Amino acid sequence: MDEPSASHCRAAAPVPVRAGVSLKAQHYQPVIEQRPSIGWFEVHPENYMGAGGPPLGYLERIRRDYPISLHSVGTSLGSHLPLDRDHLGALKGLVDRFEPGIVSEHLSWSHGREWYTHDLLPLRYTEDALNKVVEHVDQVQEALQRKILIENPSTYLQFRDSEMTEQAFLVEAARRSGAGLLLDINNVYVSCCNHDWDIEAYLSAIPANLVGEIHLAGHTVQAMSRGTLRLDDHGSAVCDEVWKLYKNCIETLGPVPTLIERDSNIPEFAELLGESIIADQVLTAAFSKYEVAV
Amino acid sequence: MKSLSNLQQAFCDLLRTSDPPPRDLMDELLDDGTALERFNVYRNNFIVLNGDALADMYPTVKRLIGDEAFRSLANLYVRKHPPATRTLLLYGDRFPSFLESIPELSQLPYLPDVARLEFEWTCAYHASDAKVLARDEVASIPAETFTRFGLEPHPSMHCIGSDYPLFSIWAANQEEGSDETISLDSGPSRIVIVRPGMEVETREVGEGTFVFLQRLQTGDSIEDAFNLALQTDSAFDLAVFFSHHLFDGTFCALRAC
Numbered sequence: 001m002d003e004p005s006a007s008h009c010r011a012a013a014p015v016p017v018r019a020g021v022s023l024k025a026q027h028y029q030p031v032i033e034q035r036p037s038i039g040w041f042e043v044h045p046e047n048y049m050g051a052g053g054p055p056l057g058y059l060e061r062i063r064r065d066y067p068i069s070l071h072s073v074g075t076s077l078g079s080h081l082p083l084d085r086d087h088l089g090a091l092k093g094l095v096d097r098f099e100p101g102i103v104s105e106h107l108s109w110s111h112g113r114e115w116y117t118h119d120l121l122p123l124r125y126t127e128d129a130l131n132k133v134v135e136h137v138d139q140v141q142e143a144l145q146r147k148i149l150i151e152n153p154s155t156y157l158q159f160r161d162s163e164m165t166e167q168a169f170l171v172e173a174a175r176r177s178g179a180g181l182l183l184d185i186n187n188v189y190v191s192c193c194n195h196d197w198d199i200e201a202y203l204s205a206i207p208a209n210l211v212g213e214i215h216l217a218g219h220t221v222q223a224m225s226r227g228t229l230r231l232d233d234h235g236s237a238v239c240d241e242v243w244k245l246y247k248n249c250i251e252t253l254g255p256v257p258t259l260i261e262r263d264s265n266i267p268e269f270a271e272l273l274g275e276s277i278i279a280d281q282v283l284t285a286a287f288s289k290y291e292v293a294v
Numbered sequence: 295m296k297s298l299s300n301l302q303q304a305f306c307d308l309l310r311t312s313d314p315p316p317r318d319l320m321d322e323l324l325d326d327g328t329a330l331e332r333f334n335v336y337r338n339n340f341i342v343l344n345g346d347a348l349a350d351m352y353p354t355v356k357r358l359i360g361d362e363a364f365r366s367l368a369n370l371y372v373r374k375h376p377p378a379t380r381t382l383l384l385y386g387d388r389f390p391s392f393l394e395s396i397p398e399l400s401q402l403p404y405l406p407d408v409a410r411l412e413f414e415w416t417c418a419y420h421a422s423d424a425k426v427l428a429r430d431e432v433a434s435i436p437a438e439t440f441t442r443f444g445l446e447p448h449p450s451m452h453c454i455g456s457d458y459p460l461f462s463i464w465a466a467n468q469e470e471g472s473d474e475t476i477s478l479d480s481g482p483s484r485i486v487i488v489r490p491g492m493e494v495e496t497r498e499v500g501e502g503t504f505v506f507l508q509r510l511q512t513g514d515s516i517e518d519a520f521n522l523a524l525q526t527d528s529a530f531d532l533a534v535f536f537s538h539h540l541f542d543g544t545f546c547a548l549r550a551c
Contacts (some may be wrong), residue, residue, distance in 0.1 A: 051421055052421060118340075121336060
């Protein structure tokens, strides 16, 4: 396993059971210069699929000091259309080059016939959609030669003919494909509020042994003609309700690598660092509790 | 109940319009009276996410026409030319010609060229890395044969010519609060974009340099490229050009011609 390679001067690949944060272009410099105490960073591989240039150069530099996770947004696991071999090849190239500790993708689809929505669209939770997702997860895992994690989505509408709950679909997709789960607690909260689902029932259906990563993010609330809709825009701090759910989840699941996710309204790096410290405290408390129990 | 493929195709085709969704799609949605508002969240996301990518690509165009006008043009563009690839890194390649097709923009005839410049800037940002031409490499060949070689420009290099003072227009809009007035009659502009390291450089160059680099790009020897450059611009000084740019990353290798 200790073959000499270009990676010998790098941080180890596995993502530690600590808090990580989304790595944004605005933060390349402060991260390189200050080497903040962060367990790991997560990036969207699609932002690193250029031929060369600064993004890849900075990621290479940051990878020396930190483990990373690749959180894909472009595979379109739930699409009825075939996976894109070029995209999968580019993803495999990044996996080989950067040796991520975790690779993940969303339970959604985004692929029109000849174009891409670049939004994560909702699935109808039926047996045929499940088969399609499992087939695609198998293909991704085969191409990458590794296990991936599937993330629960935030959704704004439901299909009348869904045959199972989202959590049942998600867990079944993971079980049949051998994938793990990325549990986005903000997404659970957003979707449960939007559809009047029982949060406790959702979370208790998620087996601890499948969860390889947790996401925390902020969302906004939009008024509708009747009631409100929560929109998962990753543009603000994690809200109190989600922190509460997170603490409960960590008590139940045990400590899990946890990402502070931010994709818009990017704040000063210190703000994300602050949120990661809170998550680290929750994880540390869970570790000491676990040790006492042992 | 629509098949999986019909449902997904209808769903994403409808993201591209603002027409009311047909009954057969609405029948697929669980409706508590807000199904249309919920569907419109996806429509809005589609327009906004891809429109934001366009705004990142074209900050100067946006500044020149204002946020509101840019947003409505972006909405039209995203619907007409949705992303054709799974990354958004180079989304918006047809935006310059799209701007040309908008009659209301005919008062700003230089706008498509500004967009071309910005697109090429981002292409250079993501272009392949390459090593810089080394002094040793040039020193290793007999000096008298040097001009019979070609020079491989950095893969990020792109030459843009405009009938308008494109460089001045672009440069004046790179700083907040700048209100410089530029006369559109101040002549054409020749620009070379190149990213030798981590920074994209946007250089205004003379006609001679422009022709010289374009010829090298197409594979001419230094000699042939220089002769053509001189025909266009008798003031072109190769020694001065090389003293600045032979080893600064504009080129990555000598090429036998």
